[in-house]
Amino acid sequence: MSKTLQYINSKILTGYRKELVEKAKSAALKAYAPYSNFKVGAAVLMSDGQIYTASNQENAAFGESICAERVTLLYATANNPDVAPKAMAIAAFKNGNFTEQIISPCGACRQVLAETEKRYNSPIELILYSTNESVIISSAADLLPLSFSYGIMEQ
Incomplete structure (x- = not known):
């Protein structure tokens, strides 16, 4: 099994992972998703211990919607x-x-996650929750190994 990708029974999550999942679930219930009825929540743990949560926000002009x-x-x-x-x-x-199926960030979210890792020079562990199992990914960069970056524009 890869060290960057682990499948784990969601019922045995512990510590900060369990706390983040519970907060992401609570955030999902607050989503504004009147068009898709697909509510997504996210919780991020900062290195100082603070936790922020939010949810997806849909708009009738679908391109203006933004992911959790x-x-x-x-x-x-x-x-x-x-x-x-x-x-x-x-x-x-x-x-x-x-959901019983694991959901994964869309391409735009992957790009923002990758840029944020580069900005802080620090990996962001992802915990992708489903009712059956969760996937733990040690770095968001593993989801987008060839991300677009500012360095490309400087060439």
């Missing part, structure tokens, strides 16, 4: 710019239940 991961991460770093994010949990709620 970006809302949470950008809010956390805007309000705590000198502190690196350490870990993020993501949970989704649909049809009255949390």
Whole structure:
């Protein structure tokens, strides 16, 4: 099994991982998702111990909707710019239940996560929750190994 990707029974999560998942689940229930009814919540743990949560926010002009991961991460770093994010949990709620399938960040969220890791020179562990099992990814960069970066524009 890869050290960067672990599958674990969601019922045995402990410590900060369990706390982040519970906070992500609570955040999902607050999502504004009247069009898809697919509610996603995220919780990010900062290296100073603070936890920020948020949810997806849909808009009738669908392109203007924003995912829970970006809302949470950008809010956390805007309000705590000198502190690196350490870990993020993501949970989704649909049809009255949390999902049985693991959800993974979209491409835009992966790019923002990758940029944030580069900005702070620090990995962000991801905990992708489902009711059956969770996936723990040691660095968001593992989801987007060839991310676009500022260095490309300087060439």
